[in-house]
Amino acid sequence: MSPIFEKSKDCHLLGNRKTEKKMSSSSSNYSEVPQIESIYENPKSSSSEEPPIEEWSSLYLGTPPDSPKMVLYKQGLYDPGSGEICAKYIGLSDSEVFRHPYSSYPRIKDPGIETSLLDPEPQILLNLNGQDLYLDLCEKMGLIPVRGFHKALVEDVINLQYYGVNPVGVRAMCLSLTNNKYVKRLDLSYNQLSEDACYHLGELLGDNFNLKELVLTGCRIGTEGIRRLVVRLSARTMKELDLSKNEFGETGFKYLADQIANGAVIKRLNLSNNDLGEGSAEELAAALERNNTIKCLDLSWNQLFRGSTAFIIELCRSRVLKELNLAWNGLFVGRPISYLLTVPTLTTLDLSNNKLIPRAIKAIAIRLRLAKKLHTLNLSHNPVTPADAFLLLSKLRLKTVGIKVLLLDGVGVSKEFVDERKEILQLDYRTDTSVTYGHVIRNYTLSKPDLRAIVLKRIDFLTSRASKKNQLDIGLYFLRELKTREAPHMMPRELNRAMRQAGFVMDEGLLDEIGNAFPGPRLETGGKTINLQNVADYIKRIWPEKKLPPTPPEPEPEPKRKKKKKRKKYFKIK
Template sequence: MSSQSSEQEEIPTEVVFEAEVEVSSEEVPMEEWSSYILELPEDNKKKIMAEAGLYHAGSGEICGKYIAMSDSSVFRHLYYNYPAVLDPGITDALLIPEKPIIYPDDGQELYLAVCKEMNQCPVRSFVKGLVEEIIDLRYYCVSPQGVRAMSLALSNNCIVKVLNLTDNFLTPDACYHLSEMLASNTYLEELNLAGCRVGPVGAKRIFDGLTKNKTLKVLNLNRNQLTDEGMEHLAAVIVKGIHLQQIYLSYNCIGGKGAGVLAEALEFHNRFTHVDLSWNNLFTPLGTFNLLSRFSENKVLQELNLSWNSLSGARLGTAVKNALCAPNLKRLNLSNNRLNGEAITNIIGGLVKAKKLITLDLSYNPMTPDDALQILMKVKAPSVKVHNVLMENVFVTGEFLMFLRTIKEMKSKKNLVVTYGGIIGEFKPKGPDPRELILDRADFLAKKPKKRPVDIALVAMQLLKDNNEIMPSKDFATAVQGACAALDNDLLEEMANIFAGPRSAKAKTIDVKLLVDYMKRKWPDRKLPPTPPPEPEPLPLPEPAPKDAKGKGKGKGKKK
């Protein structure tokens, strides 16, 4: 062991550099720094590559292997070059505003971003429709909260022209966002909100956006319960001027007050081409008369729908006559009202002025055959240009058909189309005799009880025999039921209708003689039993013999 340790101690050690260290409180000049005068070996690959331009040290740091430790009094070493920390963006975040995100005009990315922000599920059909002309979301149960995202996506969209939201529930907040969309959108042409239950409050918010929109042409608000209050909001924006051409207000409980308010607004702006006011309450003459008078001043009105409004009376007939004066009116729908008589006379008086009228619909009105003939006689005039006269469910006579045939033979009227319900006066339907049915039923019910069947014919004959030729229907029913015949009241009433007696203002009567006459022909074998001859009067009893004073009968006389 000692020999091995001695051999190790004898190995010579090569001294590379020996620094002289002097203990002094004075700082050593930089020229005498050991690290400053250190020369790196010639075989440093990184240095050689850096000189050749093949290596870049980055921050300029040199590996600590080649740097000697310096004195502790040196605050900054030459080779310890640490750059300052760069600003991570705090200055820009505080002083420079954030650049807004610019989305494409189709609105797809914007819609998805807003849905993500609101934590709403996007509607796939709406996303696809943003690059098409029509977005159809009928009966889609669109969330009212999701309407905000849809409105934002459509605000700058330049592709979609039709938005259909039929039968989706829209709250006032959803209507507000649709109004904001209408105020900024410049391509949408049709908005369908039928059955969305927006009400007067929601309608007011939608109407607010119409004043700024210049492209929307069709607005459908059918079945929204707008009432007269909603018409006041509509009138307010009509006065300001809107660019709508077609407005549909069917089934909204609009009465005479709403019609009057709308008439006042049309005095300032009257540019509608299609107006639908069907299924409302426009039977009040005052407001409706003013409204139809305003329509007569509209020079671009083409179609007017007033069906299902209970229109009746001569005054409303005159109002319709005024509406026919609109110079470009092509279709007038008056079906399912109560027009007849003088009202029809007043209406057809305006057909001469309706030069462009194509279709006049008077179907399902309680018109008489004379009213229908009167219309046809007016249409025959060359000055009347109407092509289609619709009178469904209106019955006519043979004279009407002959007159119609004569009109169609005219060259100017060969394309005239006239419809009607049916013909009366010549066609008599054949069927079972109601007298047979009623009497067979009565006979069956009367004989149905097994214990005590009753012959209804004998009951009627007995009533006639008792000098009851004409009876009130109630007395007849009482007499039949008194005879234990099991007939219900409806059947007895029908018998009184078929075998009716003379009319009476107080009660309905039945002709028993006519009833018995038909029963005898129907059942000739049924007769009342013969009346037995009157019993002879009994003979008077003989008077008893008179008694004597003593109360004895006749006895032997006294001997003389």
């Protein structure tokens, strides 16, 4: 209830008391007057009178109780985080704040809404080498940066062989290399790459034309991986693309052949060990017919077998091919393989570990004079006959043949080949030529080691290791036995007994072998004997310095003295 209302009620009660007092005083003067019950009396108030200022209703404000956080804040036990109190904790409405301009409250700070809505995003300036971008991408993707890659972004070569690169991290690497002007070669050999990693590498090849060499040996990208990798390769010129040991087969090779046919320039292409067959050779021939710009081609460790005549013909039409490797393909072809020697720029031809027939070897020997720039010819481990090998070697006598290295490892040759090779390498224009070959086929039997020398030297070695007290010269022993024995042979057990007496122990195998090396007459029981005469003769051959000391001459017999006859003594009988 308001104070004004309480005051009007008090005035009303005061008026009733005054009326009762007057009536009681007048009752003594006058006679009793009947009482009138007052139901309501309008209080009289004067407009000139005002209540005190503290009773003004317009200034009365009901203060709500403080919130729990405000109570803790006043006690110093709560910190709202900023230096100002949130507006929801102020016990005033918006109308009351404007009604009292003398009350000032701090303005709430803008948390950044106005800036984010009205101002453009600030541009992040990164260096062109991609180092800052790589670290930023790794942080956003939650990856651990590869330190070797980050450092090499300002060098010519990035080498991450056997690094165990996370396939997810290849995306960050490729994006950081997009505008890089330094890196020319990227080597990710023997890191297993996923299809997504191949996709980003393909995008990198399409965006960064400064990257000239890409090596992915042993990454096992498969058919789908190579499809994503070469999707933008048709507009590129690359020095080297190494896709060896990736197992994409003939199906995956079609994607690469299409890019080559559409204009991709790859100077050095390595496709070894990818399960490529004769169909791949035909597809490559069709691609080379439209775009024959490969300088170095490696197709080793595949399954070309009989190959493709069209493929060989297209290679022969090349005017830039320098190196060709067709090793380990099981090639079983004839004369067409010799057409490769007609390529005017060819310097290295590797046909090793194949099944080239003799007709192909003879055709190669005939066309060697046409290969003006051929430096190395490798025909190792092919079924080349000694006659064909000699034919190839004899062509090196011609000055017009420019071969400096002829490799015939694993090829059997004759003695004439060895002699011819020695004469050719002594020529003035062949001093820097190298010719290798396999085993030499001989037309005579090799001498076997002499078992007699082995046995005697073995026994001599065993006896020479003894102490000086028990030392025994085996050569002198046999010479002495021959001299002292009546029969020129002895049994092996007698030799063993003599060796034991001298302090040596001979095993049964050695005793048996000396009996086989110097056999004597058999005993009646079938036992072996040692021929001492043969042993002595062989000892004189291998040890001529061993001789018995000369036997001293027998002393002359002393003359017999004549015995004096004793005279019989006679005794006289007395």
